Amino acid sequence: MGIFTKFLSKIKGASSLSNSDWEELYSELLESDIGPTLSRQLIDEARKSKSDSPEEGLHQILLAHLSTQSREIRRAESGPTTILVVGVNGTGKTTSVAKLAAYLQGQKSNVVLAAADTFRAAAVDQLRTWGDRLGIEVISGKDNGDPASVAFDSAQVALGQKADFLIIDTAGRLHNKNDLMAELGKVKRVVEKVLPINEVLLVIDATTGHNGISQARIFTESIGVTGIILTKLDGSARGGVALAIEAELGIPIKWVGTGESEGDFAPFDRESYLRGLTQM
Amino acid sequence: MFESLTTRISGAFSSLRGRGKLSASDIESTCADIRLALLEADVAQSVVENFVTLIQEKSLAALPEMQSGTNQANAIFEIVNKELIEILGGAARRVRFAKNPPTVIMLAGLQGAGKTTLAGKLAKFYADQGNTPLLIASDLARPNAVTQLQVVGESIGVPVFAPEVGSGVGDPVKVARDGIAFAKSKQYNMVIVDTAGRLGIDEELMKQARDIRDAVQPDEILFVVDAMIGQDAVRTSQAFLDGVGFDGVVLTKLDGDARGGAALSIASLTKRPIMFASTGEKLADFDIFYPDRMASQILGMGDVATLAEQAKKAFNTDSAERLEKKFESGEDFTLEDFLEQLEAMSKMGSMSKMLSMLPGAGAMKKQIDNFDESELVRTKSIVQSMTPIERRDPKVLNGARRARIALGSGRKVSDVNSLVERFSAAQKMMKQVRNGGMPQGLGGMGMPAMPKAAPKNVPQKKKSKSGNPAKRALEEGQ
Ligand SMILES: Nc1nc2c(ncn2[C@@H]2O[C@H](COP(=O)(O)OP(=O)(O)OP(=O)(O)O)[C@@H](O)[C@H]2O)c(=O)[nH]1
Ligand SMILES: [Mg+2]
Numbered sequence: 001m002g003i004f005t006k007f008l009s010k011i012k013g014a015s016s017l018s019n020s021d022w023e024e025l026y027s028e029l030l031e032s033d034i035g036p037t038l039s040r041q042l043i044d045e046a047r048k049s050k051s052d053s054p055e056e057g058l059h060q061i062l063l064a065h066l067s068t069q070s071r072e073i074r075r076a077e078s079g080p081t082t083i084l085v086v087g088v089n090g091t092g093k094t095t096s097v098a099k100l101a102a103y104l105q106g107q108k109s110n111v112v113l114a115a116a117d118t119f120r121a122a123a124v125d126q127l128r129t130w131g132d133r134l135g136i137e138v139i140s141g142k143d144n145g146d147p148a149s150v151a152f153d154s155a156q157v158a159l160g161q162k163a164d165f166l167i168i169d170t171a172g173r174l175h176n177k178n179d180l181m182a183e184l185g186k187v188k189r190v191v192e193k194v195l196p197i198n199e200v201l202l203v204i205d206a207t208t209g210h211n212g213i214s215q216a217r218i219f220t221e222s223i224g225v226t227g228i229i230l231t232k233l234d235g236s237a238r239g240g241v242a243l244a245i246e247a248e249l250g251i252p253i254k255w256v257g258t259g260e261s262e263g264d265f266a267p268f269d270r271e272s273y274l275r276g277l278t279q280m
Numbered sequence: 281m282f283e284s285l286t287t288r289i290s291g292a293f294s295s296l297r298g299r300g301k302l303s304a305s306d307i308e309s310t311c312a313d314i315r316l317a318l319l320e321a322d323v324a325q326s327v328v329e330n331f332v333t334l335i336q337e338k339s340l341a342a343l344p345e346m347q348s349g350t351n352q353a354n355a356i357f358e359i360v361n362k363e364l365i366e367i368l369g370g371a372a373r374r375v376r377f378a379k380n381p382p383t384v385i386m387l388a389g390l391q392g393a394g395k396t397t398l399a400g401k402l403a404k405f406y407a408d409q410g411n412t413p414l415l416i417a418s419d420l421a422r423p424n425a426v427t428q429l430q431v432v433g434e435s436i437g438v439p440v441f442a443p444e445v446g447s448g449v450g451d452p453v454k455v456a457r458d459g460i461a462f463a464k465s466k467q468y469n470m471v472i473v474d475t476a477g478r479l480g481i482d483e484e485l486m487k488q489a490r491d492i493r494d495a496v497q498p499d500e501i502l503f504v505v506d507a508m509i510g511q512d513a514v515r516t517s518q519a520f521l522d523g524v525g526f527d528g529v530v531l532t533k534l535d536g537d538a539r540g541g542a543a544l545s546i547a548s549l550t551k552r553p554i555m556f557a558s559t560g561e562k563l564a565d566f567d568i569f570y571p572d573r574m575a576s577q578i579l580g581m582g583d584v585a586t587l588a589e590q591a592k593k594a595f596n597t598d599s600a601e602r603l604e605k606k607f608e609s610g611e612d613f614t615l616e617d618f619l620e621q622l623e624a625m626s627k628m629g630s631m632s633k634m635l636s637m638l639p640g641a642g643a644m645k646k647q648i649d650n651f652d653e654s655e656l657v658r659t660k661s662i663v664q665s666m667t668p669i670e671r672r673d674p675k676v677l678n679g680a681r682r683a684r685i686a687l688g689s690g691r692k693v694s695d696v697n698s699l700v701e702r703f704s705a706a707q708k709m710m711k712q713v714r715n716g717g718m719p720q721g722l723g724g725m726g727m728p729a730m731p732k733a734a735p736k737n738v739p740q741k742k743k744s745k746s747g748n749p750a751k752r753a754l755e756e757g758q
Contacts, residue, residue: 031325036319121428122425175537209510232479235480
């Protein structure tokens with residue numbers, strides 16, 4: 001059941017809406033975590049839109065607020081394409097690393113994984129289990145060791161093996177912890193002694209509220225996020241915060257996660273995302 | 281731009297305080313500000329509407345009886361504070377212990393909420409109080425969740441019942457049932473059951489959660505929820521309430537910058553109290569949830585009560601008492617005392633977290649977030665490079681001595697100078713505190729002077745109830 005279904009049947013085909021209908025639409029946008037300020041702005045714009053119907057108008061406005069940046073993987077010109085996966089605790093980084101690896105493997109690419117979460121208990125084992133399942137090599141170091149040195153080693157392995165992709169899993173960290181953010185910067189710098197990092201993917205959990213914007217902003221400031229993986233879209237949350245991130249920061253959602261298995265993963269498709277958001 | 285709930289609400293009130301006599305429209309505009317602040321903090325829409333309507337009604341009703349000016353604003357502030365505490369669940373509730381042990385606690389929640397880490401924290405919390413908990417590894421879905429729980433259990437010396445390797449293998453219901461039998465036979469007095477994360481809309485997995493519940497007959501089911509959750513809190517908490525039911529809520533990742541929203545929504549929507557708060561990745565970063573303290577934090581009044589408790593835990597009683605005596609007799613606080621405190625402080629956890637509990641910390645959020653934890657270590661190494669005489673009487677610190685200390689600690693002479701300077705500033709501040717005033721601001725941030733082990737012995741005027749909120753919190757924390 002989409003969030004708009006109840007309301008949408010009311011406005012479907014309507015050529016204009018009353019004030020209270022628009023307010024209801026505003027509150028539906030709020031409900032999907034788009035946030036009060038942006039929701040208000042979207043409604044104001046949709047009201048002014050010259051589209052045939054309010055429904056169409058809102059859809060166009062939503063589309064217009066999505067990022068215009070490319071959603072393709074940024075590939076390395078030569079050598080392994082290096083992807084760093086980051087995010088706050090529990091958003092689905094490790095699972096997404098495995099899913100992305102499986103996806104690329106399905107395209108006949110050669111992938112190496114790096115278990116640079118040396119902090120959380122059994123995080124390395126978790127990625128190893130995925131590696132075993134997928135038949136993909138996982139580079140790891142000592143528990144509680146230096147994540148940068150694991151990442152460095154993995155870069156050398158990927159380079160030496162002429163792998164197509166290196167994907168680095170990192171420990172979850174809250175964006176307001178400066179020391180942990182600095183650690184991430186170090187991981188990046190150290191890897192770049194061997195291989196340039198092509199993508200920094202920030203994993204955002206679709207159940208996240210407005211805080212997701214703060215996450216995206218601060219991770220971008222510290223290590224330059226190039227794309228978003230939006231996970232847990234299989235739940236009842238619609239992930240509207242990702243739209244807010246695209247609108248505010250221009251960072252494109254590149255992938256979506258829709259379950260716990262490696263197949264529950266797909267490149268971002270804006271029509272189906274907006275449909276999920278609004279059931280239009 | 282995202283602004284924290286605290287900043288927004290204190291902003292609304294400081295502008296209210298700035299006005300003369302308040303009118304109904306002033307109240308309405310303040311309520312509009314509060315509404316926006318709550319929505320930006322992800323409080324569920326229906327909760328926001330109810331809350332704001334209530335505040336508005338109560339404030340308008342009280343308006344004619346209020347004295348004009350600042351007092352009016354303060355009266356409204358008090359109304360907001362009271363209602364906040366109310367929707368956060370009133371008084372803190374504790375876990376109900378079973379008449380016939382073991383007391384069984386079952387955890388449930390979405391994927392990634394932080395259940396496994398929390399299981400360890402709960403176990404440590406209760407083991408520290410002399411209980412004998414057993415952890416049961418019933419998350420057999422997520423790869424290596426079992427291993428994770430084992431590592432956690434080992435680090436705190438709590439046994440883990442884990443007959444299945446997990447990662448997709450084994451029956452979580454059977455593990456749970458067997459775990460309870462095992463706990464009974466070995467006479468553990470408490471059992472904490474970790475379960476796999478599941479979505480509220482996943483009927484099959486919700487049924488599995490019910491089966492686990494029926495197998496273990498928990499005394500408490502705790503719903504574990506990430507403090508960063510947005511509007512989905514409404515649907516998800518309702519789904520868990522309908523699907524398995526729960527008796528209390530645990531908020532995790534409260535050390536992020538998303539304070540308040542989820543707490544307000546879930547407590548108010550489910551009428552289940554928030555019982556614990558998890559505030560960091562270390563197993564000690566965990567505490568009972570106090571609605572009044574949370575309300576006071578949301579309103580920018582700090583959380584002196586928690587700070588005092590943590591201090592009490594970290595400082596050993598002997599040295600604390602000695603310091604108190606010194607403090608009361610007006611003796612000088614020396615660098616030696618300071619070193620001792622620095623050491624105790626490292627035990628208390630992250631400095632920025634402690635600083636954020638101080639009243640007015642909201643306004644210094646940026647600085648606090650940017651607090652460089654390694655500064656503590658550096659400061660410590662400088663003091664450690666001093667001789668006992670120097671520590672007791674920093675006045676002897678001439679150029680040559682300072683150069684030697686710099687060399688010994690691997691710091692620059694200017695670092696030593698600035699430490700000594702800040703220390704004497706802190707000494708002054710301590711005198712000010714002793715003479716009854718609260719220090720202004722946070723003092724030298726690089727060298728936080730921890731005035732007391734616990735505020736209970738600070739000589740205070742008992743009567744002052746309504747004045748400085750910081751003071752009041754201090755009184756109430758006793
Ligand atoms: N339903 C659902 N669950 C997911 C999805 N992605 C990940 N998960 C689950 O979310 C939980 C956490 O995932 P992890 O991959 O361990 O998250 P993480 O970000 O690596 O966690 P930390 O390393 O502890 O910060 C696991 O139970 C995953 O199975 C998704 O798209 N949908
Ligand atoms: Mg992980």
